[in-house]
Amino acid sequence: MTLNQVQFAVLGQLFHTPVKGDFEYLPQALVCIDNLGNILSVTTDDDSGFDANIQQLEQAGKLTRLTDSQYLMPGMVDLHVHAPQWPQAGKGLDLPLYDWLQDYTFPLEAKFADNSFAQPMYRSAVETLLANGTTSAVYFATIHNEASVTLAKTCLELGQRGFVGKINMDDASQCPDYYLEDTVQGLADTEQFIQDVLALPGNEQRLVSPVVTPRFVPSCTPQMLKGLGELTTKYKCHVQTHCSESDWARDYSLEHYGKSDVAIYQEMGLLTRKTILAHSIFLSDDDCEAIKATGASIAHCPLSNMYFANAAMKTREILDKDLHVGLGTDISGAPVPSVFHTCLDAVNHSRVREDGTNTHLPAPERGEAGSRISFLESYWMATVGGGLAIDTKVGLFAPEYAFDALIIDTQAPDSDLFVIPELDTPRDRLEKIIALNRRTNVRKVYVQGKQVINKDA
Numbered sequence: 001m002t003l004n005q006v007q008f009a010v011l012g013q014l015f016h017t018p019v020k021g022d023f024e025y026l027p028q029a030l031v032c033i034d035n036l037g038n039i040l041s042v043t044t045d046d047d048s049g050f051d052a053n054i055q056q057l058e059q060a061g062k063l064t065r066l067t068d069s070q071y072l073m074p075g076m077v078d079l080h081v082h083a084p085q086w087p088q089a090g091k092g093l094d095l096p097l098y099d100w101l102q103d104y105t106f107p108l109e110a111k112f113a114d115n116s117f118a119q120p121m122y123r124s125a126v127e128t129l130l131a132n133g134t135t136s137a138v139y140f141a142t143i144h145n146e147a148s149v150t151l152a153k154t155c156l157e158l159g160q161r162g163f164v165g166k167i168n169m170d171d172a173s174q175c176p177d178y179y180l181e182d183t184v185q186g187l188a189d190t191e192q193f194i195q196d197v198l199a200l201p202g203n204e205q206r207l208v209s210p211v212v213t214p215r216f217v218p219s220c221t222p223q224m225l226k227g228l229g230e231l232t233t234k235y236k237c238h239v240q241t242h243c244s245e246s247d248w249a250r251d252y253s254l255e256h257y258g259k260s261d262v263a264i265y266q267e268m269g270l271l272t273r274k275t276i277l278a279h280s281i282f283l284s285d286d287d288c289e290a291i292k293a294t295g296a297s298i299a300h301c302p303l304s305n306m307y308f309a310n311a312a313m314k315t316r317e318i319l320d321k322d323l324h325v326g327l328g329t330d331i332s333g334a335p336v337p338s339v340f341h342t343c344l345d346a347v348n349h350s351r352v353r354e355d356g357t358n359t360h361l362p363a364p365e366r367g368e369a370g371s372r373i374s375f376l377e378s379y380w381m382a383t384v385g386g387g388l389a390i391d392t393k394v395g396l397f398a399p400e401y402a403f404d405a406l407i408i409d410t411q412a413p414d415s416d417l418f419v420i421p422e423l424d425t426p427r428d429r430l431e432k433i434i435a436l437n438r439r440t441n442v443r444k445v446y447v448q449g450k451q452v453i454n455k456d457a
């Protein structure tokens with residue numbers, strides 16, 4: 001490695017989770033980033049030339065030194081977020097899924113026909129996620145091309161790695177007439193959207209990717225699903241959709257197709273290595289085998305599951321089967337725009353499942369023994385698992401990975417984090433950060449080596 005190859009370097013303590021369920025803490029690591037924003041090297045004082053490299057980088061003005069309360073951590077990956085629903089985050093969550101969609105969500109999303117309405121909403125959504133440490137986000141937009149391209153442009157402009165889908169909804173029996181597209185036109189619009197995002201000026205490094213996005217089985221006709229499968233094959237695009245997310249949604253597929261969502265998506269050419277299935281609560285063994293065989297991924301959205309799923313997620317089993325799985329905030333099926341919070345939700349969700357809730361039953365019969373997941377597993381899902389799902393080298397500090405990273409400061413102003421060095425082991429500190437990190441603690445955010453947030457400027 002020569003000095004010229006290094007764009008900049010960060011020296012300090014870092015956490016990441018290369019192995020699911022475990023963590024690595026380096027008390028003094030030097031991470032060098034190349035001119036394209038990828039990691040060149042991660043070294044420690046065990047490596048020869050460590051001190052000399054630091055000196056050289058410092059003299060060249062290329063070194064950022066972290067303080068004792070700062071930690072370098074991978075950027076968070078949000079695998080499932082509805083950007084147009086950001087204005088209603090926190091509203092209407094007392095309703096079941098079908099009513100929530102019809103009463104709140106479809107009327108709001110329909111307003112994105114007006115691009116001037118969309119622009120400030122999308123800006124606020126992307127800014128908020130970035131400020132909370134989300135470096136990659138997989139977005140549902142709406143059925144409207146112009147506004148969906150606006151979301152992609154907003155990600156590019158603000159420097160977030162974005163996976164953006166123009167939604168498809170063409171089944172008139174399930175979608176209101178004011179928020180419905182024609183099948184043939186919807187497919188043509190989707191192809192145009194894919195081409196427009198790929199051709200966006202400034203997107204040469206593909207920071208933003210188009211995603212084929214059938215909303216879910218009830219909102220699409222079989223012709224639409226089939227046409228979207230063909231576009232997926234043609235453009236080798238990512239795919240995102242909702243999968244077996246509630247009793248009602250599961251039963252709809254069984255009644256109309258005689259099969260599960262996973263089987264329907266597979267038959268339509270929509271289940272690939274680059275498919276992200278949000279929720280996936282009611283999976284059969286066959287569904288899990290199909291997901292594993294294709295390398296598709298699951299976006300676990302624990303807080304939204306508590307409102308809409310009618311059951312607990314089988315996260316323990318999904319992790320044990322080694323399916324690709326990451327986390328999603330699912331704004332606004334859940335209201336909190338932080339994947340750190342989603343980590344805590346995932347742990348809590350699994351603990352309620354393990355213990356059960358019916359106090360009339362004896363403890364051993366109340367819950368599902370052995371179904372808890374750990375903080376470290378939830379954090380792995382939010383970083384490494386998310387990176388696997390988007391099929392992008394992010395979520396880890398290792399050569400050739402993109403430098404998508406956060407500087408977390410446990411002594412940020414107005415912080416809830418209270419780290420006591422003489423009491424807290426590295427594992428304690430990481431668990432505290434996962435549980436208690438707030439927006440204020442995320443001081444700097446880097447995406448593809450570019451600093452996109454600096455709260456200490």
Ligand SMILES: O=c1[nH]c(=O)c2nc[nH]c2[nH]1
Pocket residue numbers: 082097101105215216242245304308330333
């Ligand atoms: O949580 C959800 N949010 C949505 O917008 C949606 N649409 C279909 N199914 C959905 N679930």
